[in-house]
Amino acid sequence: MSKVVVTGYGVKAPNTSNSKEFVDNLVNGVCCLETVNHLTPKGESTVVGVIKEDLLEFLPDKAYARFPRTALLGMAAGKEALSHSKLSDLxxxxxxxxxxxxxxxxxDVNFQESILNVHQNNYREVPIIFGHQGNHHSITSAIAHYLGTKGMTKTISTGCTSSLEAIQDAAVYLKSGVIDVAIVGGVDSPISKAAAFAFAKTKVLPLNQSLDDAAVPFQSSSKGFAMSEGAGVIILERETDALKREAIILGEIDRIVSNNDGVFIYSVDQSGEQMINALREVLNHRHPDYVNSQALGIQLNDIIEQKCSKELLNHKVPYTSIKSMIGNPFGAIGIIQVISSLISINYGFIPPTIRTRKKGFEDMNIVCDTIFKEINEVAITNHGYGGNNACAYIKSYKKGESS
Structure with a gap:
């Protein structure tokens, strides 16, 4: 069976306009987060990752004036990914x-204004596009239209594992021959009072902590995670097709495994059993060069990562988390972790977990400073609100090796 390979990628993230800037930020361990105090119940400070650029490429065209921010971010990342792949005959x-x-x-500001008009019973002020603003699949269809495709278009929504599971689905369709090319992405723009209030209620939002202590992966003093926004897109093809058109192959999607904790909707699984099971299956007795972890500063989640490291890898394999730099852009994080892993493979380094002092996680092999070395295999862990776990295994491309 032909391998599923990556031939292009594009990214938008806090302080990150494109993949070139993403490389620089990862190599140099740049913190792209900031503290704000306008989102929380009592004006407490919290940490966020905001994309501040105005997406200037879309502003001259009035057709995009009413597009939601998520669609514009996905369109920009998709445009870069297609350009990177040199796919021109879609x-x-x-x-x-x-x-x-x-x-x-x-x-999205426009969506929030629409909701406010609904609550104030201002029917005339509710835009005709309000239905699309609240429909996740309208985001995907807008991106697909902008990129010039009319075929299969699907939206996956499983919390923060959404984009990793989108890759999982796309690989199935590629291997079965139903499609020739998969444009796979993830996008979210969650920064709002609604999200801040929700996560403050569940005590996973860091309140009144500085950047030294808030949203720090693998740090027991961290009281929660950083909400951020972002988009990532990769281009997937079968190896045979990519070779036929002489594309540059950036890496291989070796395997993705997902499952669900299977617990009551308002509870959490503290054992980490299903995450351990997913990672065990995706590792398949292999030791990657490092684990690109979902650790984000929520103690329960990070402790589960610690359990995975001990039980499956005996703390011998290096762990890192890019969320220390860019925060957690919800449904986009999985694919951004994949892109960071591909960059790591192609540029030869392990990105650091910045800001952590490893308090409470001293037994783990956590990478705190950039390590420059040949990287061939990376495991990725991801967990979503709603209990889904997703793990991936990404490999450098070597022609002729069996899948």
Missing amino acids: KSKKIGVFFGVSVGNIG
Whole structure:
């Protein structure tokens, strides 16, 4: 069976306009987060990751004036990914577009204004596009239209695992021959009072902590995670097709495994059993060069990562978390972790977990400073609100090796 390979990627993240800037930030361990105090119940400070650029490429065209921010972010990342892949003949191929979205437009200003008008019974002020603003799949279809595709278009929504599971679905369609090319992405813009209030209620939002202590992976003093926004897109093809068109292959999607904790909706699984099971299956007795972890500063989640490291890898394999730099962009994080892993493979380094002092996690092999070395295999862990776990295994491309 032909391998599923990556031939292009694009990214938008806090302080990150494109993949070149993403490389620089990862190599140099740049903190792209900031503290704000306008989102929380009593004006407490919290940490967020905001994309501050105005997406200037879309501003001259009035057709995009009413597009939600999520769609614009996904369009920009998708445009870069297609350009990177040098795919120019989309109309002659069967294209599938798969996007992971968790909370969608909850952080979009226009959507928030529409909700306010509803509560104030201002029917005339509610825009005709209000239905699309609240529909996750309208985000994906807008991106697909902008990229020039009319074929299979799917939206996956499983919380923060959404985009990793979008890759999982796309690989199945590629291997079965239903599609020739998969444009796979993830996007979310969650930063809002609604999200801040929700996570403050569950005590996973850091309140009144500085950047030294808040939203720090693998740090027992961290009281929660950093909400951020972002988008990532990769181009997937079968190896045979990519070689036929002489594409540059950036890496291989070796395997993705997902499951659910299977617990009551308002409870959490503290054992980490299903995450351990998913990672065990994706590792398949292999030791990667490092684990690109979902650790984000929520103690329960990070302790589960610690359990995975001990039980499956005996703390011998290096762990890192890019969320220390860019925060957690919800449904986009999985695919951004994949892109960071591909960058790591192609540029030869392990990105650091910045800001952590490893308090409470001293037994783990946590990478705190950039390590420059050859990278061939990376495992990725991801957990979503709602109990889904997803793990991936990404490999450097070597022609002729069996899948």
